[in-house]
Amino acid sequence: NLTIQYFTSNLFNRLLVMNGYVGIHSSCVEKDGDGVMFVGSRLAGKTTCMLDLLNNGFNFVNNDTAAIKYIESEHQIEALGIIKNVFIRMNKSFATQIQNQKYLEIAERQGVQYSDRVSLEENRIILTPLELAELNHCKFIPSVKIKIVIIPQYNPRSVSYTHLTL
Numbered sequence: 001n002l003t004i005q006y007f008t009s010n011l012f013n014r015l016l017v018m019n020g021y022v023g024i025h026s027s028c029v030e031k032d033g034d035g036v037m038f039v040g041s042r043l044a045g046k047t048t049c050m051l052d053l054l055n056n057g058f059n060f061v062n063n064d065t066a067a068i069k070y071i072e073s074e075h076q077i078e079a080l081g082i083i084k085n086v087f088i089r090m091n092k093s094f095a096t097q098i099q100n101q102k103y104l105e106i107a108e109r110q111g112v113q114y115s116d117r118v119s120l121e122e123n124r125i126i127l128t129p130l131e132l133a134e135l136n137h138c139k140f141i142p143s144v145k146i147k148i149v150i151i152p153q154y155n156p157r158s159v160s161y162t163h164l165t166l
Contacts, residue, residue: 021067021080028061028079028144029053035061035079035144038152045152047088054136055099060129061141063087068146077146086132087124090114102135 013023027050028037036053038046047063054060062081069078090107094100095114106125107114114123133140 016067016080019069021069023082024066024068025064026066026079027063028066028081028146029058030061030141030144031058033145034147037066037079037146037149039149040151040153043154045154047086048094048154049150049152051088051100051136054132054138057138059139059141060133060136061144063129063132071145074145078143079146080143081129081141083129086127086129088127089124091123092116106135 016023024039025041025046026037026039027046028035029050030036031053036058038044038049040046050060050063061079062084063086064084065082067080067082069080070076071078088094088103090103090112092114095104095107103125106112106127110125112123112125127135129140
């Protein structure tokens, strides 16, 4: 099974490169045809920022990985969402915010508890991209032209986020 996954992933990555794309660790949302991409290291807050914008009328493109390509004729970067499950870390500052209460029922169903700690592998719920879009009453968009790139910096003491409008 792991051999098949490795082979498939390797083949998919090669096909992307052959077509001018490169993979990037990111989350991305869309509104009115404009893409907002969050890039950064693990635990930087990419998913949290993406979820905040989903709560504010944006559509879902990707979480964790996108393939990007510069389109010279348009002088723009296109982001192609790579379909992967969405992992949402349920720390206390996230889980206690009103707009994130919808994730508590899922956490209970999946046996996930939240705490003050932020961990790579613990206390996280898992959703498919379609489940995330349905839960947030938004669309799942396969690709978008990037309008802005944001590099978030996670602050565990902050429980509010600046809302971005395009």
